[in-house]
């Protein structure tokens with residue numbers, strides 16, 4: 399059986415029928431494609447091998463603004479902005495040569511298409527290649543993504559904005575935390591210094607009493623010795639005791655119990671004097687500069703304490719610059735506001751005159767910085783007492799001011815002393831030179847009130863040595879009993895701290911109320927004694943321990959000559 403027999407040829411009518419069906423099928427398929435091309439929202443473009451446009455659907459007409467008639471046969475370049483054309487051609491060539499049959503364009507990098515009116519729009523495209531009748535044909539689908547891109551850009555922008563805002567807020571929070579930590583640290587430091595102050599103040603007070611006994615006895619002994627050799631020994635002992643007294647005086651400054659002789663002054667004048675002195679003593683390797691603010695506010699301070707402070711700071715600076723360096727002393731007006739109070743700690747808001755001493759020395763390690771203000775803290779074994787900065791701290795506190803240290807290892811140190819601005823109405827007080835030792839002319843009777851028996855005995859002798867008649871009492875109660883029974887007493891000379899019962903200050907008030915003709919002189923190791931508040935010195939004459947014979951004589955005389963209170 400031949401193949402023909404198995405598949406007999408169609409009869410003519412059958413063949414016609416089949417051809418007709420095929421034709422119909424083709425037409426239906428064509429109109430389906432035409433419908434797809436027509437309703438396609440996207441641009442569908444087909445190209446021949448040379449990249450000439452052979453099909454341009456309605457979507458493409460809408461997107462690019464051309465009608466079929468004018469664009470067919472044109473190069474694809476017409477739809478690509480000038481600046482992308484060469485890159486685009488290369489892309490197409492690569493695609494033509496590659497084994498890939500279809501790909502998306504513009505995934506990695508946004509592409510742009512060119513409208514008939516010359517405007518560009520961001521687009522997304524897919525391209526496919528196929529072989530038709532031995533010819534290479536391309537089909538491309540293009541979509542306008544302007545809106546999507548706008549939305550994406552907006553999202554990116556608002557994301558960036560959000561990130562920036564989060565970053566800003568985080569920074570603000572971190573700053574706030576840092577500020578609080580600093581304020582906390584400043585508070586702790588202030589409390590620690592306060593505790594140190596109380597401790598050292600107490601020690602210094604006891605020490606003062608001891609030194610008063612030592613010095614007073616040496617003075618009495620001095621009058622009884624005739625041999626020069628013996629007296630020389632005694633003077634050496636007295637010198638040492640004086641040195642001890644100076645040390646306790648520094649301690650008392652730290653614990654804010656030193657009596658300050660405050661006057662209103664312009665610190666610039668004082669700084670010029672100090673600079674003069676320092677220039678000569680610091681040596682050639684240290685270059686001293688003074689930067690003094692014009693129109694510096696006046697301040698009310700004890701000038702000798704300020705001098706002391708600046709000299710101490712300069713000496714610290716010198717010690718920190720063994721190979722030389724720069725030292726700058728600067729004055730300026732500073733207003734401390736609420737925020738400043740938080741960072742500085744332990745200072746009230748207001749106007750201050752600031753003196754800062756800056757060096758280019760070794761700087762301090764964080765550990766040294768933490769302890770620098772503590773009394774007896776020193777890194778200068780053998781040569782330092784560790785009282786420099788602590789004294790300055792106490793002085794600043796007592797003056798209503800503040801001290802700060804900024805220091806970094808290797809880059810130097812700045813210590814700033816803030817002293818309160820004096821109000822315009824305050825005027826300076828003038829200090830006078832001391833006259834000769836005045837002895838009693840009328841043998842007035844003085845009642846010495848002192849609870850320490852040894853000190854009481856010594857004071858009795860010293861008072862008598864000045865020509866007075868002396869009586870004594872160990873406490874205020876006894877003193878009042880004596881005052882009520884002895885009519886001739888003209889002066890009550892009492893220690894402020896009397897152990898138990900009434901204080902010397904209260905005794906003074908009693909005398910003032912009950913014995914109007916009698917005068918009062920108080921004595922103490924503290925300037926502002928806890929027993930009576932800050933103003934004892936304004937109400938009574940006060941003699942600070944340890945005192946010399948001359949100081950005692952002057953104080954007794956001044957008290958006796960004073961108007962009754």
Ligand SMILES: Nc1ncnc2c1ncn2[C@@H]1O[C@H](COP(=O)(O)OP(=O)(O)OP(=O)(O)O)[C@@H](O)[C@H]1O
Nearest residue numbers: 714715718761776777778782783784785786787811
């Ligand atoms: N300008 C500075 N540069 C570097 N370190 C300093 C400076 N000033 C102070 N210090 C450090 O602080 C410590 C304490 O200083 P402070 O002035 O209280 O005592 P001192 O200088 O050691 O002794 P004193 O002043 O009693 O002779 C010093 O030992 C030093 O370590």
Ligand SMILES: [Mg+2]
Nearest residue numbers: 710714786787
């Ligand atoms: Mg020092």
